[in-house]
Amino acid sequence: MRLIGRAHIEAVLRPAAPIVIALAAGGLILALLGRDPFAFYAQVVRRAITSQSGLQETLVLMAPLLLIAASLIVSFRAGLWNLGVDGQFLLAAVFVAAQAPGWVERMPYWVAVPALFLLAAAVGAIWSIVPALLRAYQGVNEIISTLMMTFLGLSTSALLVKTVFDDPDTAVPQTLVLPVAERLPRIADSLVHIGVPIAVIAILVVHYVMTRTSFGTRVGIVGHNPAAAHHFGLNVPRLTVGVLALSSALAGLAGAVEILGVRGVVRADWHPSYGLMVVPLVFLARFHGVVSILFVAFFAVLVIGGESASRRADLPNHFLLIMVALILLILALVERTAGRRAEAL
Amino acid sequence: MGTAPAHERGWAPAAPSLLLSGITKRFPGVLANDAVSLALHPGEVHVLLGENGAGKSTLIGVLSGVVRPDAGSVSVRGRTVALRAPRDAIGAGIGTVYQHATLVPTLTVVENLMLGQRWSAPMRRDAAIERFETFARRLDVRIDPHAPAGDLALGEQQSVEIIKALWRGESILVLDEPTSMLTPQGVTELGRLLRRLANEGLAVLMVTHKLHEVLEIGDRVSILKRGRLVAELAPAEFKAMDRETAIATILAAMFDGGNSDAAAAGSVQPAAARGEAAPMLELAHVSTRPHGRETPLAAVSFTVAPGEIFGVAGVDGNGQQHLAEVIAGQRKASGGEIRLSGRDVTHQSVRERQALGLRFLTDDRLGEGSVGAFSVALNLVAKRVGEAPFWQRGVVRQERIDSHARELIARHDVRTPGAETPIAKLSGGNVQKALFARELSFDPQLVVYHKPTHGLDAANTRAARDLIRRRAEAGVAAVVISTELDELIELADRIGVMYRGRLIGIVPNERGAEATIGRLMTGVTGGHGAGDA
Numbered sequence: 001m002r003l004i005g006r007a008h009i010e011a012v013l014r015p016a017a018p019i020v021i022a023l024a025a026g027g028l029i030l031a032l033l034g035r036d037p038f039a040f041y042a043q044v045v046r047r048a049i050t051s052q053s054g055l056q057e058t059l060v061l062m063a064p065l066l067l068i069a070a071s072l073i074v075s076f077r078a079g080l081w082n083l084g085v086d087g088q089f090l091l092a093a094v095f096v097a098a099q100a101p102g103w104v105e106r107m108p109y110w111v112a113v114p115a116l117f118l119l120a121a122a123v124g125a126i127w128s129i130v131p132a133l134l135r136a137y138q139g140v141n142e143i144i145s146t147l148m149m150t151f152l153g154l155s156t157s158a159l160l161v162k163t164v165f166d167d168p169d170t171a172v173p174q175t176l177v178l179p180v181a182e183r184l185p186r187i188a189d190s191l192v193h194i195g196v197p198i199a200v201i202a203i204l205v206v207h208y209v210m211t212r213t214s215f216g217t218r219v220g221i222v223g224h225n226p227a228a229a230h231h232f233g234l235n236v237p238r239l240t241v242g243v244l245a246l247s248s249a250l251a252g253l254a255g256a257v258e259i260l261g262v263r264g265v266v267r268a269d270w271h272p273s274y275g276l277m278v279v280p281l282v283f284l285a286r287f288h289g290v291v292s293i294l295f296v297a298f299f300a301v302l303v304i305g306g307e308s309a310s311r312r313a314d315l316p317n318h319f320l321l322i323m324v325a326l327i328l329l330i331l332a333l334v335e336r337t338a339g340r341r342a343e344a345l
Numbered sequence: 346m347g348t349a350p351a352h353e354r355g356w357a358p359a360a361p362s363l364l365l366s367g368i369t370k371r372f373p374g375v376l377a378n379d380a381v382s383l384a385l386h387p388g389e390v391h392v393l394l395g396e397n398g399a400g401k402s403t404l405i406g407v408l409s410g411v412v413r414p415d416a417g418s419v420s421v422r423g424r425t426v427a428l429r430a431p432r433d434a435i436g437a438g439i440g441t442v443y444q445h446a447t448l449v450p451t452l453t454v455v456e457n458l459m460l461g462q463r464w465s466a467p468m469r470r471d472a473a474i475e476r477f478e479t480f481a482r483r484l485d486v487r488i489d490p491h492a493p494a495g496d497l498a499l500g501e502q503q504s505v506e507i508i509k510a511l512w513r514g515e516s517i518l519v520l521d522e523p524t525s526m527l528t529p530q531g532v533t534e535l536g537r538l539l540r541r542l543a544n545e546g547l548a549v550l551m552v553t554h555k556l557h558e559v560l561e562i563g564d565r566v567s568i569l570k571r572g573r574l575v576a577e578l579a580p581a582e583f584k585a586m587d588r589e590t591a592i593a594t595i596l597a598a599m600f601d602g603g604n605s606d607a608a609a610a611g612s613v614q615p616a617a618a619r620g621e622a623a624p625m626l627e628l629a630h631v632s633t634r635p636h637g638r639e640t641p642l643a644a645v646s647f648t649v650a651p652g653e654i655f656g657v658a659g660v661d662g663n664g665q666q667h668l669a670e671v672i673a674g675q676r677k678a679s680g681g682e683i684r685l686s687g688r689d690v691t692h693q694s695v696r697e698r699q700a701l702g703l704r705f706l707t708d709d710r711l712g713e714g715s716v717g718a719f720s721v722a723l724n725l726v727a728k729r730v731g732e733a734p735f736w737q738r739g740v741v742r743q744e745r746i747d748s749h750a751r752e753l754i755a756r757h758d759v760r761t762p763g764a765e766t767p768i769a770k771l772s773g774g775n776v777q778k779a780l781f782a783r784e785l786s787f788d789p790q791l792v793v794y795h796k797p798t799h800g801l802d803a804a805n806t807r808a809a810r811d812l813i814r815r816r817a818e819a820g821v822a823a824v825v826i827s828t829e830l831d832e833l834i835e836l837a838d839r840i841g842v843m844y845r846g847r848l849i850g851i852v853p854n855e856r857g858a859e860a861t862i863g864r865l866m867t868g869v870t871g872g873h874g875a876g877d878a
Contacts, residue, residue, distance in 0.1 A: 214741065217723070218731070224719065225717070232727050233674070233694060
């Protein structure tokens with residue numbers, strides 16, 4: 001089994017064209033706005049990759065993104081659109097933030113941390129049960145039901161932070177802060193905490209399971225052809241619930257990693273909506289785990305570097321979102337023309 | 346029944362309004378239409394009869410401009426027309442009523458009829474209402490033009506669809522299986538309506554696979570089989586026959602008794618009845634619940650001996666789908682019992698039945714029989730995901746899957762660039778060979794074959810039938826469900842006939858069986874040879 005084969009190289013090159021085109025289009029917009037596009041991109045790279053602290057920030061940002069990517073890969077490969085990842089992420093983060101200070105005090109650290117991860121996974125998984133059962137046994141479209149659970153999750157999280165989990169000593173509604181010393185251990189004196197390699201390993205494991213195990217094959221059959229799955233004797237409802245549970249557990253883990261590794265606290269108004277941003281990346285990678293790492297890295301570079309470059313170019317921070325949108329638009333167009341050409345042959 | 350048909354009123358047979366000449370259309374792996382020539386005359390209701398897969402929908406596609414034929418021409422009133430898109434067909438005066446409803450349920454009848462008009466010359470609403478009323482009078486129907494289309498009864502919706510097809514003054518009306526959703530009363534009403542239209546001088550073509558509709562509604566009958574027009578009965582001829590003769594003639598043409606490629610290639614006679622062995626498969630009063638448009642089963646009972654080939658005949662849509670699924674375990678029986686080698690499997694899953702030696706070769710090769718994007722190799726083990734030796738402790742052993750695939754591909758002569766080729770890239774015949782290979786591996790005891798040679802060319806058909814027979818001789822029992830009577834006559838020891846969800850008779854495959862089966866297929870019980878064997 002080769003690690004980098006021709007198929008992998010193709011998988012990276014195919015979406016590379018739209019990215020290059022999008023970067024060029026973004027550069028054009030910058031030029032029209034009177035900014036120097038080369039200076040902009042140079043600053044992105046300088047800040048996010050070549051600068052020590054910037055590179056560390058990029059890597060740290062990748063941790064929750066990779067776990068969410070893993071979560072989406074699991075469900076998308078089954079043809080299930082788990083758009084509830086943001087709700088699962090936030091609710092799990094809130095529970096972990098609320099329990100972490102207490103558990104870390106009461107238990108040995110190496111017991112508390114895995115326990116908190118389990119808590120996050122469980123909260124995430126529970127948050128998908130209703131849409132999962134509705135889809136498995138009633139055929140209810142999970143795109144809508146999971147999105148609704150996200151709305152519910154966001155409000156529930158805010159409610160919990162403002163009431164049950166509120167730190168009474170602070171004016172702003174937030175959970176008890178996990179002291180920096182108790183957060184996930186760092187690697188070699190840098191900002192990069194062990195959550196980062198954990199996330200990388202997680203997505204590699206997910207990729208392995210999806211491509212090399214019987215579970216992964218079953219998921220693939222359901223995703224490609226549910227009628228065939230039924231014909232082959234697979235228990236489709238049970239697989240549906242299982243896949244959504246696994247997917248949302250991973251989203252919950254992303255929340256845990258963000259709290260335990262970086263923030264240590266949840267404010268009532270916080271919801272980073274990482275899920276929405278990772279969805280297109282996972283599509284670009286065609287649900288391939290290893291390739292997803294590259295796209296998540298690329299995105300993290302854009303976020304960290306783009307923040308600094310936007311400030312220098314005197315542009316609003318959201319400019320990088322324009323870049324992401326351009327990439328998606330152009331990718332869709334490229335896919336369409338490629339598809340049309342293939343049909344015509 | 347209203348005014349008498351055109352030819353009885355002494356009109357001379359009119360020149361055709363529409364002429365199809367030599368229409369040929371190929372799709373990957375299948376010849377859908379093979380040099381079909383058809384004429385539609387004004388004043389006639391022309392019924393095109395054929396089984397599913399015979400090429401009817403493709404022909405409709407050609408007429409409505411949706412499908413471009415590979416060869417042949419269409420001419421309307423003597424002038425050749427190029428139908429490159431539906432608007433060309435409409436422009437040529439051809440109106441099509443499709444099998445599935447095209448009305449927007451939330452818009453009113455009039456709004457639906459006004460859809461699709463040229464934005465440069467729209468019709469005003471009151472003009473549209475007036476026009477609708479004129480049509481309604483012509484067809485003798487009473488429908489409120491301001492009613493939302495979704496509120497109408499199915500028969501009324503159909504009438505609106507017909508009006509929609511004739512809205513721009515079309516004079517040729519084509520209907521694709523218009524009766525699938527109608528009650529028997531609705532079918533009679535439709536027949537009356539089509540008769541009225543024909544009497545006004547329209548040329549009407551109705552496509553169906555139901556025999557009794559042909560007898561009830563048609564003036565002229567054409568029969569399509571495997572893409573070719575195999576028979577045509579002109580109005581004079583058809584009306585002169587009594588019901589019995591008409592049925593016999595049509596069935597003979599559809600099922601080609603005695604003229605088939607199979608007989609010509611020298612088929613082997615089915616094996617004589619087995620001895621006293623315990624049955625391999627037993628169905629006792631098995632029923633299923635209605636679901637979707639397929640006919641459910643009503644207390645079906647039969648047995649299959651080891652090594653026997655039990656044929657299931659019947660016009661398509663009389664319960665065969667449910668029968669195949671309930672035996673395989675894909676559909677729950679709502680009543681009755683199923684026993685495999687004496688063991689009650691009624692509540693066992695697909696996988697459990699497979700482990701006991703039951704296999705199911707589905708008719709839907711690419712829909713449920715395989716995953717098109719997956720390799721041939723993976724499809725060949727797709728019913729054994731997780732099982733040894735292909736998976737060990739949950740992890741895939743790709744080399745074992747590949748070597749197994751290579752062996753099956755060689756043994757069954759599956760033409761593929763490689764075992765890793767996505768199976769959707771193979772021709773229909775080779776996909777079928779792969780599915781045969783899959784189902785017949787690992788020591789099957791009984792195989793349910795659902796339309797095993799459907800859509801295959803002559804060579805592959807021959808190979809498939811030989812395979813079924815050879816395996817039966819080696820002890821693999823078979824239930825062969827087929828709408829091709831000649832196939833069942835060639836292969837089966839006994840043949841059961843499905844009609845409206847019931848197994849209304851079991852006929853031993855001996856001299857005269859065809860005629861008996863033919864009658865049973867139209868629901869006529871009684872007569873010699875019929876009855877449970």
